[in-house]
Amino acid sequence: xxxxxxxxxxxxxxxxxxxxxxxxxxxxxxxxxxxxxxxxxxxxxxxxxxxxxxxxxxxxxxxxxxxxxxxxxxxxxxxxxxxxxxxxxxxxxxxxxxxxxxxxxxxxxxxxxxxxxxxxxxxxxxxxxxxxxxxxxxxxxxxxxxxxxxxxxxxxxxxxxxxxxxxxxxxxxxxxxxxxxx
Amino acid sequence: xxxxxxxxxxxxxxxxxxxxxxxxxxxxxxxxxxxxxxxxxxxxxxxxxxxxxxxxxxxxxxxxxxxxxxxxxxxxxxxxxxxxxxxxxxxxxxxxxxxxxxxxxxxxxxxxxxxxxxxxxxxxxxxxxxxxxxxxxxxxxxxxxxxxxxxxxxxxxxxxxxxxxxxxxxxxxxxxxxxxxx
Numbered sequence: 001x002x003x004x005x006x007x008x009x010x011x012x013x014x015x016x017x018x019x020x021x022x023x024x025x026x027x028x029x030x031x032x033x034x035x036x037x038x039x040x041x042x043x044x045x046x047x048x049x050x051x052x053x054x055x056x057x058x059x060x061x062x063x064x065x066x067x068x069x070x071x072x073x074x075x076x077x078x079x080x081x082x083x084x085x086x087x088x089x090x091x092x093x094x095x096x097x098x099x100x101x102x103x104x105x106x107x108x109x110x111x112x113x114x115x116x117x118x119x120x121x122x123x124x125x126x127x128x129x130x131x132x133x134x135x136x137x138x139x140x141x142x143x144x145x146x147x148x149x150x151x152x153x154x155x156x157x158x159x160x161x162x163x164x165x166x167x168x169x170x171x172x173x174x175x176x177x178x179x180x181x182x
Numbered sequence: 183x184x185x186x187x188x189x190x191x192x193x194x195x196x197x198x199x200x201x202x203x204x205x206x207x208x209x210x211x212x213x214x215x216x217x218x219x220x221x222x223x224x225x226x227x228x229x230x231x232x233x234x235x236x237x238x239x240x241x242x243x244x245x246x247x248x249x250x251x252x253x254x255x256x257x258x259x260x261x262x263x264x265x266x267x268x269x270x271x272x273x274x275x276x277x278x279x280x281x282x283x284x285x286x287x288x289x290x291x292x293x294x295x296x297x298x299x300x301x302x303x304x305x306x307x308x309x310x311x312x313x314x315x316x317x318x319x320x321x322x323x324x325x326x327x328x329x330x331x332x333x334x335x336x337x338x339x340x341x342x343x344x345x346x347x348x349x350x351x352x353x354x355x356x357x358x359x360x361x362x363x364x
Contacts, residue, residue, distance in 0.1 A: 026209030
């Protein structure tokens with residue numbers, strides 16, 4: 001549905017191996033919310049069983065965020081992950097097409113699409129992702145994060161930033177820091 | 183003041199020419215605030231005369247943010263910029279050493295330190311920046327953003343991410359988008 005009075009929504013991709021991809025998406029959610037936009041963030045890998053600082057604050061200020069993953073792949077069976085992805089993807093399609101949002105963030109969708117330790121193509125097909133991107137409501141901005149972005153997604157994006165790690169304190173033996181990384 | 187019961191604060195740097203540096207710092211502010219940390223963001227280039235979506239929301243939720251710049255260099259005289267940097271730097275030193283914050287974000291400080299179109303070394307001396315980093319309260323995390331990070335700052339950082347532009351819609355003639363970039 002083309003609405004000439006409305007600016008076409010953009011596709012933004014944050015990819016690369018460095019820190020800051022999800023964090024930048026959070027910042028974008030805050031900026032857009034400040035401008036009165038209706039923002040939705042769906043997380044494909046993170047699980048609702050863990051606590052995240054951003055979720056605590058988003059709940060408080062009313063930014064809608066759903067953690068649809070079950071944590072990292074090595075802690076669960078492939079079948080558990082497949083089920084979670086299937087559910088996350090059905091949920092995403094419905095939400096995107098509902099017309100209820102101006103900005104939708106699909107956090108770590110790239111990681112999910114790059115899973116190759118078990119088959120995902122029947123529960124999260126790339127061609128459906130591309131169809132959803134193309135067919136989203138006209139003015140909707142979409143932000144897709146995660147390592148190893150598919151070339152087909154990069155091709156369709158308006159903005160792609162690659163976060164490259166120059167230095168990381170993990171290398172010095174400092175573990176993930178509360179309030180900084182989660 | 184060394185407090186052995188407290189984890190040493192980290193220095194995080196977001197640099198590079200790509201989009202997402204300030205945005206990632208905003209996300210980090212949100213995450214840290216969600217964890218009950220006291221966050222301060224000081225912006226070195228952005229001016230309080232313009233409106234930013236993030237500022238609107240931060241004011242609402244009580245994250246302290248100060249825009250101490252006067253906008254981009256080509257719109258003002260060198261003397262106006264020098265005065266603004268002088269004031270921003272004095273303000274920063276006082277705030278950092280006050281002990282009132284767990285996380286301090288110095289947004290676009292790298293850009294300010296890389297100005298070479300007029301002399302800045304007497305109002306924003308690199309050696310003082312390095313001294314402040316080293317001498318900050320023990321548990322304080324510091325986030326420094328902006329292009330062209332000085333090597334001396336990278337050397338002292340615990341985490342450095344370089345945001346690289348892969349693709350940008352400016353190149354297709356689309357101007358800055360409300361709610362996405364400001």
